[in-house]
Amino acid sequence: MAKGQGKVVAMNKKANHDFAIEETIEAGIVLQGTEIKSIRNSKVQLKDAFVRIRNNEAWISNMHISAYDHGNQFNHDPLRARKLLLHKKQISTLIGRTKEQGYAIVPLKMYVKDGFAKVLIGVGKGKKNYDKREDLKKKDAKREMARVLKSKQQY
Template identity: 45%
Template sequence: MAKEKGRKLIAQNKKARHDYHVLDTYECGLVLTGTEVKSLRQGRASLVDGFGQVDGGEVWLHNVHIPEYAQGTWTNHSARRKRKLLMHRAEIDKLIGRIQESGLTLVPLSLYFVDGRAKVELALARGKRDYDKRQTLREKQDRREAERVISATRRRQRA
C-alpha cells in the first residue's frame, strides 16, 4: 500500500478566526488510538468546542469531537476524550510563558493529515470583543464593495 503524500484537510474551525485575534500558530502532532485514526480517515471530526491547555509541561487538546468508528468493537474510543499534543519542548516552554499573559488561549484551527500523520493547527489567540467582530465584518463588506466597483468599472471599459 502506497503512503499518502501531501496535506488532506479533515476539519476546520472557521468560527475561531471570527471570535479570536490569532497571534501565533503551531503545527502539532496528536496521540491517537487506532479507531480515532480510522474515524478521521473517513473525514469525521468537529473542532467547534475544542481548546488547548498546558498541564504539567504537556499540551492537551480538550473537547474535540472525533465520533466513534462505526466498525469498531469494544476497543472503540470515547468521542470527546482529552488528547495529548506533540510539540517540541522549546515551543511548549514558550507557550507556557505566553499563556500566563491575561486573556490568551489555545484554539484549534484545523485538523488534517500530512503524509499520513494526523496534525492539528493550534493558534495562540486573544478573544475578540463584540465591537472588534463588528469592525472585522465592516472591513470585509467594504473590501467586497470596493472589488465590485472595480470589476464593474473594468467591464464598462471593455465594452
C-alpha cells in the first residue's frame, strides 16, 4: 500500500502493459445505491475500462462493479458509465493531453480512502508491439538476475 492511499480493491495490470503512463491523477467517483458495498468487497474489474471527456466532464466507461449480493430491486447496472469528480483545471489538462496523437486516459487502480472510493487515472501513450516485447525482455532479465543473486546468497 502506498503512502496516503487506502485499501486497493482493483488494479488494471493491462494498462501498464499497453500504455506508457506519463501522468497520474486521483479522482473521486459518483456512485449510486449499493455500488460502494460491492467496491468494499473488491467486486470491481478495471480490465477494459477507459475514460472519456464529454461536455467538460470526465466519465469512466466499461468499469464493471458487480451487483451487491444482499441487494434487492435497488441494485445497480454493473457496466453503466460513471462520472469522475475532478477540478475544471484537471479536466482541461486532460483534454489538452488527449488531443495529442496516441494519448489516452485509462484507470490504473481503484481504492477506498477515508471511506470514499477513489480512482487513480493515468494519461499515457499507447505502446507499439515492439515496445511491449522490449518491456517483457527487461522484466525477464531482471527476474533472472534476482534468481541468480538469490542462489549465490544461499551458498
